[in-house]
Amino acid sequence: MSENNLSIKIHRTIRRWNGSTLVWDIEAYRGTVEAIREEGRRLVTLTPDQIFGHAHRFREEIRSGVDPDTLLVPSFALVAEAVRRVLYIDPFDEQLVCGIVLHQGKLAEMQTGEGKTLAAVFPVFLNALCGRGVHVLTFNDYLARRDAEWMGPVYRLLGLTVGFVQEGMGITERQSAYRQDVTYLTAKEAGFDFLRDNCRYDTSHIVQRDFHYAIVDEADSLLIDEARIPMIIAGATDEPEEQLTPFAQLARAMQPERHFSFDAYGRKISLTEEGIDFVEQQLGCGDLFTSTGVASLSRLYHALHAQYLLHWNVDYLVSGNRIELIDELTGRIAENRRWPEGLHAAVEVKEGVPAQSRGAMRSSITIHHFIAQYPKVAAMTATAEQAEEEFHDWYGLDTVIIPSHRECLRNDFPDRVYRTRREKGHALIEEIATVHATGRPILVGTRTVRESRELADVLIARGIDCRVLNAKDNAYEASIVAEAGTAGAVTISTNMAGRGTDIRLGGSDGKDRERVASLGGLYVIGTNRFESRRIDDQLRGRSGRQGDPGLSRFFISLEDDLFVKYRINELIPKRYIVTSADGCIENAYVNNEINRLQRIIEGQNGDIKFTLGKYSVLIEQQRTIVASYRREVLATGKAFELLRVTARPVVDNILARLGGETTAAHCRTLLLRALDRSWSTYLADMADLRDGIHFRRFGRQDPLHIFNSLAIERFETMLQEARQAAAGELERLCVDGPRRDSPVIDERHNPSATWTYLVSDNPFEDNPDLQLSGNMGYSVFAGLLWPLTAMMLMMKRRGRKS
Numbered sequence: 001m002s003e004n005n006l007s008i009k010i011h012r013t014i015r016r017w018n019g020s021t022l023v024w025d026i027e028a029y030r031g032t033v034e035a036i037r038e039e040g041r042r043l044v045t046l047t048p049d050q051i052f053g054h055a056h057r058f059r060e061e062i063r064s065g066v067d068p069d070t071l072l073v074p075s076f077a078l079v080a081e082a083v084r085r086v087l088y089i090d091p092f093d094e095q096l097v098c099g100i101v102l103h104q105g106k107l108a109e110m111q112t113g114e115g116k117t118l119a120a121v122f123p124v125f126l127n128a129l130c131g132r133g134v135h136v137l138t139f140n141d142y143l144a145r146r147d148a149e150w151m152g153p154v155y156r157l158l159g160l161t162v163g164f165v166q167e168g169m170g171i172t173e174r175q176s177a178y179r180q181d182v183t184y185l186t187a188k189e190a191g192f193d194f195l196r197d198n199c200r201y202d203t204s205h206i207v208q209r210d211f212h213y214a215i216v217d218e219a220d221s222l223l224i225d226e227a228r229i230p231m232i233i234a235g236a237t238d239e240p241e242e243q244l245t246p247f248a249q250l251a252r253a254m255q256p257e258r259h260f261s262f263d264a265y266g267r268k269i270s271l272t273e274e275g276i277d278f279v280e281q282q283l284g285c286g287d288l289f290t291s292t293g294v295a296s297l298s299r300l301y302h303a304l305h306a307q308y309l310l311h312w313n314v315d316y317l318v319s320g321n322r323i324e325l326i327d328e329l330t331g332r333i334a335e336n337r338r339w340p341e342g343l344h345a346a347v348e349v350k351e352g353v354p355a356q357s358r359g360a361m362r363s364s365i366t367i368h369h370f371i372a373q374y375p376k377v378a379a380m381t382a383t384a385e386q387a388e389e390e391f392h393d394w395y396g397l398d399t400v401i402i403p404s405h406r407e408c409l410r411n412d413f414p415d416r417v418y419r420t421r422r423e424k425g426h427a428l429i430e431e432i433a434t435v436h437a438t439g440r441p442i443l444v445g446t447r448t449v450r451e452s453r454e455l456a457d458v459l460i461a462r463g464i465d466c467r468v469l470n471a472k473d474n475a476y477e478a479s480i481v482a483e484a485g486t487a488g489a490v491t492i493s494t495n496m497a498g499r500g501t502d503i504r505l506g507g508s509d510g511k512d513r514e515r516v517a518s519l520g521g522l523y524v525i526g527t528n529r530f531e532s533r534r535i536d537d538q539l540r541g542r543s544g545r546q547g548d549p550g551l552s553r554f555f556i557s558l559e560d561d562l563f564v565k566y567r568i569n570e571l572i573p574k575r576y577i578v579t580s581a582d583g584c585i586e587n588a589y590v591n592n593e594i595n596r597l598q599r600i601i602e603g604q605n606g607d608i609k610f611t612l613g614k615y616s617v618l619i620e621q622q623r624t625i626v627a628s629y630r631r632e633v634l635a636t637g638k639a640f641e642l643l644r645v646t647a648r649p650v651v652d653n654i655l656a657r658l659g660g661e662t663t664a665a666h667c668r669t670l671l672l673r674a675l676d677r678s679w680s681t682y683l684a685d686m687a688d689l690r691d692g693i694h695f696r697r698f699g700r701q702d703p704l705h706i707f708n709s710l711a712i713e714r715f716e717t718m719l720q721e722a723r724q725a726a727a728g729e730l731e732r733l734c735v736d737g738p739r740r741d742s743p744v745i746d747e748r749h750n751p752s753a754t755w756t757y758l759v760s761d762n763p764f765e766d767n768p769d770l771q772l773s774g775n776m777g778y779s780v781f782a783g784l785l786w787p788l789t790a791m792m793l794m795m796k797r798r799g800r801k802s
Ligand code: ADP
Pocket: 089, 090, 091, 092, 095, 110, 111, 112, 113, 114, 115, 116, 117, 118, 500, 501, 502
């Protein structure tokens, strides 16, 4: 533990030399906070009407061009007064600091339970005064509604309107929510609405206004963890089903190590020379590394990946007749999530389930590019520090660490490591039974929903009453988690369940607080380490809120899914695995090795995002071009002019018969439709190309370079093709005899489905820091080498930025 801390400290020191973006010292904010307090004292005697009047005056001033920064002190003071009146809470100084940080467009790290929801109201008010709409992006729908309703009275006293968006709302409800001064919603709803707005055929169906300012709550979850998962909207397709079975058979016939090899951590597959020959011979297709061979290669790659790297019950489940992905971070079924098209289809073939209607991708955007649509962004979370570089490099967010109002009294105990899952399970049950007998509340965080249920069954069989979160209904979960601090409670949930819900000692009413505090507070037990330390820390953070006592500890085994997946058994020499009678391995080396593996996994996930980022830059630029072109076509008479250039006789013919207005409407609809189709085909082609492109490495060409040059070439012809296609349709319309009503849009092609999509690409081979891994005795010097690795990482990052 201490060695680990030391290396983190050294790492931080190096970051600071290097111009770290992390701010620990909030002294600089002290003066402003004092000024807000001073100003606040003058407001205590105001009548509600006078408060409203002050807010109105600020609004007028901002509209007349006053810089919002100059109103920070009086507006924050006014919000504090409003909060005091309607919520009967006095905001802490730390919350004011958090508010200032958010107004500055930075990331505020503030511990769980410190009151971030309230802190956000200050900058939201100030930035909403200009009337351009502020979004607060919440972790889930339940929290969007809760926070809008909870903070609503404050905004209303100040003369602002508040709305929230929920899944399943229709166009009118959404339009109304987005018209409010403040809108609480998930990033998913915001992102999918953004994509859908760029596919409308009628301007009156557009739901969003131009973006202005967003505050992202639980920022690490959205901006870091979900960043691997682009948002996609799709419509029906007429494409015939593909024949994938031969590729699945071929994949099964191939032999690991002989025809293809895995990387050290079993995350990536490469064909061997013998494998290439074998495939070429089996497919009878000649040279695979030609532009025509790429399609087959991509199918084969998906089949191999599905066959050897994705595991039933770890990565996915088969439920009914469909494949459902398991979210590796939350352990829950991820609704509407897929792997990239080809891979998803390959898993369906592997499991012998019928292909889901896949639909043509209509548009897609990554979280990173979506967030960039907001001219000003701020964020808050309890665990930012370890991802500070990522926040800075990807989102331009500097992190400010805000101390907790009262000192955190939680004890984080070192992990208990067991050799086998069975031994771990046994120790876990004993621990829960012993602690439960004292009446101390326990919150157990598991990896999957199934694990939660199994654990609960065992506990109940032992006569221990416990509550399991159902992983379905966020509101229901919140109500259970809120009671997790009650004396004698045992609550079992997957990680992140009930995130955002406050856990008070002695129950949600705090009735029994003293008794529970004297027992040591909430005991948090993790039954697995997660993909990143940040997520482990999220779980620990459920205990010890606002100066409460508490304790956290992880029980893990070398047979845990995470370690099996990354082959930790092969990384730890057998001689270190010495256990006590109950199977517990008490060896600091093993604990360190586990920490190191976790850092490697974090690095890998970072690299996956980096690849996604590299491949998405150009496509995103093109999406922007198409979107603004499309908006112009939708809102103006541009289509008519364009088609008149392309197909003058046809357009003139229709014009003579139907008149200007109808002809313009026909042109607009047909061009939009053609544009959407071309863009959709283009995206599918590019996805295919991207998935198959690894194999180009054998041709010694840089895959990104190939991808980008092909993309530019294809994109140029695409816009032209769209115009040609629209002209062709117009001609057909002319021959069929044009009618007065505009051509029917086949509604099936409108975006009807939304899904998110897990990118599994991994640029492992170009990763210099991973060459340090393996059994090279490196870990013996881990304490020394880690700063070195950190330095290499930094150099690499800098290289990337330039
Ligand atoms: P976070 O999002 O930081 O985890 P929440 O916004 O959910 O925290 O708030 C946690 C709890 O703290 C809530 O019950 C809230 O009412 C309470 N709270 C917030 N600010 C204050 C304050 N200034 N004084 C007392 N209680 C507060």
